[in-house]
Amino acid sequence: xxxxxPIGSPVRTQAIINRYFMKAKKSLGQNFLVxxxxxxxxxxxxxxxxxxxVIEIGPGIGSLTEQxxxxxxxxxxYEVDEIFxxxxxxxxxxxxxxxxxxxxxxxxxxxxxxxSRNGRSIIYDGKKFFFYSKTKG
Numbered sequence: 599x600x601x602x603x604p605i606g607s608p609v610r611t612q613a614i615i616n617r618y619f620m621k622a623k624k625s626l627g628q629n630f631l632v633x634x635x636x637x638x639x640x641x642x643x644x645x646x647x648x649x650x651x652v653i654e655i656g657p658g659i660g661s662l663t664e665q666x667x668x669x670x671x672x673x674x675x676y677e678v679d680e681i682f683x684x685x686x687x688x689x690x691x692x693x694x695x696x697x698x699x700x701x702x703x704x705x706x707x708x709x710x711x712x713x714s715r716n717g718r719s720i721i722y723d724g725k726k727f728f729f730y731s732k733t734k735g
Contacts, residue, residue, distance in 0.1 A: 606661040608632040614659045620681055628658060628679070637665045644720060646671050652720045658682060667696060671720075 603610045611632045614620070622628040631637060640662060646652065648670030657663045657675040659682065666673050672695040 604634055604637075604661075605659060605664045606632060606634045606637040611659065611661065618681070620659070623679065626656075626679055628656075630659065631661050637662055641665045641669050646720065650720055655721070663696065671695070673697070 605611065605614065611630050615630065622630060646666060646669040650669075650671045652666050652671040652673050654663055654666065654673055654675045657673075657677055658679075660675075663673055663675055674697050
């Protein structure tokens, strides 16, 4: 069985950037996190559990998204930059618990998206590096 190099590795990130001719837009606060330990640390710090619903704002090429999925989360990724559309289409074909949409977060309602059967929803905004957790009750 072939083991894939994680998206968060410098080699894989560079390959994706080259494949789709991507460039980080500083005006959108974009960056490419290429430290697998940092990505796994983010997932651990957020205490992501199997079947948690995670809404990821600004997933970019999916470095963190991949780690969230590996932890068993159901990820709803929202991106404003359509340059990431091709990469998102590839990720959706992988058959994991991932839904990707392109939208303007200024007109998006947090409460409309925060519902989970197990009572736990987590929001991650990569631009601001914060998590918001909502538990039913």
